Amino acid sequence: MTTSRPTSFLACLVLLVALVSGCTSLSGTGDKGYITGDGQVSLVPVEERGEPVSISGETLDGEQLSLDELRGKVVVVNVWWSACPPCRAEQPELNEVAEEVAGSAEFVGLNIRDLSPDAPQAYARSFEVPYPSIYDPDSRHLLALGLTARTIPATLVLDAEGRITATVRGRVPSKGTLADLIEDAAADA
Numbered sequence: 460m461t462t463s464r465p466t467s468f469l470a471c472l473v474l475l476v477a478l479v480s481g482c483t484s485l486s487g488t489g490d491k492g493y494i495t496g497d498g499q500v501s502l503v504p505v506e507e508r509g510e511p512v513s514i515s516g517e518t519l520d521g522e523q524l525s526l527d528e529l530r531g532k533v534v535v536v537n538v539w540w541s542a543c544p545p546c547r548a549e550q551p552e553l554n555e556v557a558e559e560v561a562g563s564a565e566f567v568g569l570n571i572r573d574l575s576p577d578a579p580q581a582y583a584r585s586f587e588v589p590y591p592s593i594y595d596p597d598s599r600h601l602l603a604l605g606l607t608a609r610t611i612p613a614t615l616v617l618d619a620e621g622r623i624t625a626t627v628r629g630r631v632p633s634k635g636t637l638a639d640l641i642e643d644a645a646a647d648a
Contacts, residue, residue: 498630498631499629501627514600519580519591522591526617527621533564533619534564534621535614536604538569539582541573543611545611550586552631552637553631561589565590566589571596571601572611574596614631617644624643
């Protein structure tokens with residue numbers, strides 16, 4: 460029995476798609492419309508850091524917050540969504556590190572994708588988040604951070620000048636990793 464060319468082509472195409480879909484460091488989340496990174500840390504050497512990141516907006520508490528006001532300290536920006544399981548999994552560790560470095564570094568959340576402030580406000584209360592989060596339902600601030608709304612959670616560490624020193628796409632690997640990234644950013648000042 461011989462196989463026709465269209466059938467052979469279709470079989471090869473199916474095999475190729477199966478192989479390619481398994482060759483990524485990102486894990487899918489079904490129909491949730493985002494991709495969870497693998498927690499890999501990307502460091503930016505001092506000489507390669509770009510311009511300071513400048514975002515501002517209304518927090519979940521209704522206050523205005525600008526990263527420009529935090530210059531002079533290391534700032535950790537965590538991008539999250541209230542329905543994101545890895546965001547929920549990493550939040551207790553983020554809280555612990557934020558409390559450990561209070562006074563020497565600032566934490567700011569950037570809540571994306573939530574269409575109403577109700578869910579992220581409930582998240583912040585439930586997890587007892589000790590730092591403010593800018594409410595960014597349309598994810599417009601992500602461009603300033605060099606991120607897209609499809610990769611969450613994401614965490615960035617900014618030096619005292621407001622420049623990105625490190626990026627973690629996905630869940631932060633550990634409290635120690637984040638503490639080390641903060642310490643390294645402070646040492647670069």
